[in-house]
Amino acid sequence: MILTVTLNAALDLTYRVPRVQPHTTHRVGEIAERPGGKGLNVARVLAALGHDTVATGLVGGRTGDALRTHLAGTAPGVVDALVPVCGQTRRTIAVVDASSGDTTMFNEPGPTVSAQEWARFQGVYRELLTGARAVALCGSLPPGLSAGSYAELVHIARSAGVYVLLDTSGEPLRRGTAVHPDVIKPNADELTQLTGFTEPLHAAHQARRCGAHAVVASHGPQGLLAVTDEGTWRASPPARYEGNPTGAGDAAVAGLLSGLAEGLEWPQRLARAAALSAATVLAPAAGDFDTAAYGRLLSRVKVAKAAE
Amino acid sequence: MILTVTLNAALDLTYRVPRVQPHTTHRVGEIAERPGGKGLNVARVLAALGHDTVATGLVGGRTGDALRTHLAGTAPGVVDALVPVCGQTRRTIAVVDASSGDTTMFNEPGPTVSAQEWARFQGVYRELLTGARAVALCGSLPPGLSAGSYAELVHIARSAGVYVLLDTSGEPLRRGTAVHPDVIKPNADELTQLTGFTEPLHAAHQARRCGAHAVVASHGPQGLLAVTDEGTWRASPPARYEGNPTGAGDAAVAGLLSGLAEGLEWPQRLARAAALSAATVLAPAAGDFDTAAYGRLLSRVKVAKAAE
Numbered sequence: 357m358i359l360t361v362t363l364n365a366a367l368d369l370t371y372r373v374p375r376v377q378p379h380t381t382h383r384v385g386e387i388a389e390r391p392g393g394k395g396l397n398v399a400r401v402l403a404a405l406g407h408d409t410v411a412t413g414l415v416g417g418r419t420g421d422a423l424r425t426h427l428a429g430t431a432p433g434v435v436d437a438l439v440p441v442c443g444q445t446r447r448t449i450a451v452v453d454a455s456s457g458d459t460t461m462f463n464e465p466g467p468t469v470s471a472q473e474w475a476r477f478q479g480v481y482r483e484l485l486t487g488a489r490a491v492a493l494c495g496s497l498p499p500g501l502s503a504g505s506y507a508e509l510v511h512i513a514r515s516a517g518v519y520v521l522l523d524t525s526g527e528p529l530r531r532g533t534a535v536h537p538d539v540i541k542p543n544a545d546e547l548t549q550l551t552g553f554t555e556p557l558h559a560a561h562q563a564r565r566c567g568a569h570a571v572v573a574s575h576g577p578q579g580l581l582a583v584t585d586e587g588t589w590r591a592s593p594p595a596r597y598e599g600n601p602t603g604a605g606d607a608a609v610a611g612l613l614s615g616l617a618e619g620l621e622w623p624q625r626l627a628r629a630a631a632l633s634a635a636t637v638l639a640p641a642a643g644d645f646d647t648a649a650y651g652r653l654l655s656r657v658k659v660a661k662a663a664e
Numbered sequence: 665m666i667l668t669v670t671l672n673a674a675l676d677l678t679y680r681v682p683r684v685q686p687h688t689t690h691r692v693g694e695i696a697e698r699p700g701g702k703g704l705n706v707a708r709v710l711a712a713l714g715h716d717t718v719a720t721g722l723v724g725g726r727t728g729d730a731l732r733t734h735l736a737g738t739a740p741g742v743v744d745a746l747v748p749v750c751g752q753t754r755r756t757i758a759v760v761d762a763s764s765g766d767t768t769m770f771n772e773p774g775p776t777v778s779a780q781e782w783a784r785f786q787g788v789y790r791e792l793l794t795g796a797r798a799v800a801l802c803g804s805l806p807p808g809l810s811a812g813s814y815a816e817l818v819h820i821a822r823s824a825g826v827y828v829l830l831d832t833s834g835e836p837l838r839r840g841t842a843v844h845p846d847v848i849k850p851n852a853d854e855l856t857q858l859t860g861f862t863e864p865l866h867a868a869h870q871a872r873r874c875g876a877h878a879v880v881a882s883h884g885p886q887g888l889l890a891v892t893d894e895g896t897w898r899a900s901p902p903a904r905y906e907g908n909p910t911g912a913g914d915a916a917v918a919g920l921l922s923g924l925a926e927g928l929e930w931p932q933r934l935a936r937a938a939a940l941s942a943a944t945v946l947a948p949a950a951g952d953f954d955t956a957a958y959g960r961l962l963s964r965v966k967v968a969k970a971a972e
Binding site: 369371373376377378379380381382383384385387418419421422447449451453456458459460461462463464465 | 685726730761
């Protein structure tokens with residue numbers, strides 16, 4: 357089983373409007389509601405790839421109830437082990453401008469989590485780890501949790517002997533990296549913020565010095581750069597694809613962990629991650645991946661060993 | 665008892681952000697959730713003025729549940745006689761730009777109402793009218809209802825001998841006006857759309873020819889213009905007030921109907937409506953009225969009889 361953790365889950369709303377114009381009133385033509393939060397996106401892709409997948413994290417309030425209902429409806433292969441909290445799960449509103457295709461986002465902060473709720477979550481997390489091959493810790497932290505919360509979860513997973521991937525940003529990434537996760541998956545900005553370096557290879561090496569055993573940095577349409585103790589690789593899709601990049605990073609995480617669980621070597625894991633990522637950009641619905649495109653891309657992603 | 669009808673009730677969300685910038689991601693600092701829809705605003709003001717108030721209309725889904733919970737919490741004097749429907753009550757998102765104070769609105773369309781649900785609502789409406797002194801029909805229509813829906817409700821109220829005020833726009837206003845409501849309360853734009861005239865006095869007279877027994881047109885900070893079979897009046901607040909005009913028109917409706925229920929003559933009703941409207945603009949929270957300001961303004965609103 358692969359476990360995913362989403363501490364700041366969300367009810368994602370997508371609004372389509374003819375054109376976004378600040379300081380005016382927009383009649384929303386079309387609404388979509390779906391479960392959001394990076395760990396839940398990872399879980400959906402893992403389940404679609406046929407892996408036993410358990411999603412935990414924190415949910416609360418009416419928006420939390422709506423999220424769970426949508427999760428059961430849209431990702432039936434994902435076991436819902438979300439832990440209830442008193443506050444209300446945040447909404448995110450993505451307003452899609454039909455004239456330009458651009459998106460304007462409004463993200464609520466999320467519920468304030470108490471110390472008691474955090475302790476209760478950790479208990480559930482420890483239990484779930486006993487059956488897990490790997491765990492993905494993904495996304496932002498809700499209010500109330502300290503910046504060291506992911507570091508605690510990394511430490512617990514490492515102590516339990518479970519392979520742990522961390523995908524977050526800022527101070528929670530810095531602290532989580534310091535306690536030696538098996539892999540971190542920053543994008544270019546997150547990697548620069550962590551290390552102070554803008555050159556990808558330098559930055560990835562520096563991130564390993566900060567504590568990560570391996571670094572898989574995502575560079576949007578250019579693909580992935582992996583620096584590990586077995587070598588350094590670049591995984592590049594055959595072309596640049598136009599589309600919606602929402603969830604592309606989460607699909608890459610699912611690719612890495614599913615490959616690990618199947619005993620694939622780094623180059624094959626990276627090929628899968630890059631192919632899933634590109635197939636997500638190509639999918640008509642944000643955050644889903646295009647199964648046919650994934651199949652086509654998998655053999656065409658180029659994975660090249662790079663100089664250290 | 666005064667009855668208010670809100671066919672397209674809403675869960676109103678207010679987001680505060682430092683600055684609205686299209687095609688970027690905004691972290692929302694502060695969220696407020698409250699019951700919305702013009703008839704519910706009218707009901708809240710009526711209850712605050714001490715009137716027995718019953719709110720009916722249509723609600724559904726999790727957003728409808730949230731609306732009812734907030735209504736009970738924020739307007740305990742309002743009797744909730746809302747009728748459940750299968751679809752989900754719409755959300756409205758008001759994004760307040762802290763740098764300018766301006767608001768960007770995103771309004772969901774509302775639930776699609778079936779013919780069976782509409783028939784069930786009409787049954788409840790007829791029963792509630794038996795105990796009502798007056799009824800306010802307010803706001804837009806949800807999908808599924810014909811543009812003649814308010815005309816049906818006006819006709820039923822008139823047949824039951826209940827004084828009926830209609831506050832809507834476009835085709836529903838045109839059709840509703842044709843079946844002789846006691847009063848309509850358009851703003852300047854709605855009145856122009858109804859009559860084709862831009863000059864306020866001409867337009868108001870024309871609206872009476874369209875079928876309304878009386879017309880009370882709201883002209884923002886300039887106050888109200890009333891054309892009735894007892895005379896024509898202008899009600900002007902003592903100054904122009906800066907603030908949030910949300911709910912100012914709904915407060916005017918509450919002023920008119922509470923005055924009617926108390927047996928006040930037109931000039932006193934208009935003074936109350938104009939004072940409540942200005943006191944709503946002055947209130948710190950959108951849609952509430954400032955009680956102290958209302959008291960001060962009531963004696964200072966100027967109501968002048970105008971030439972026909």
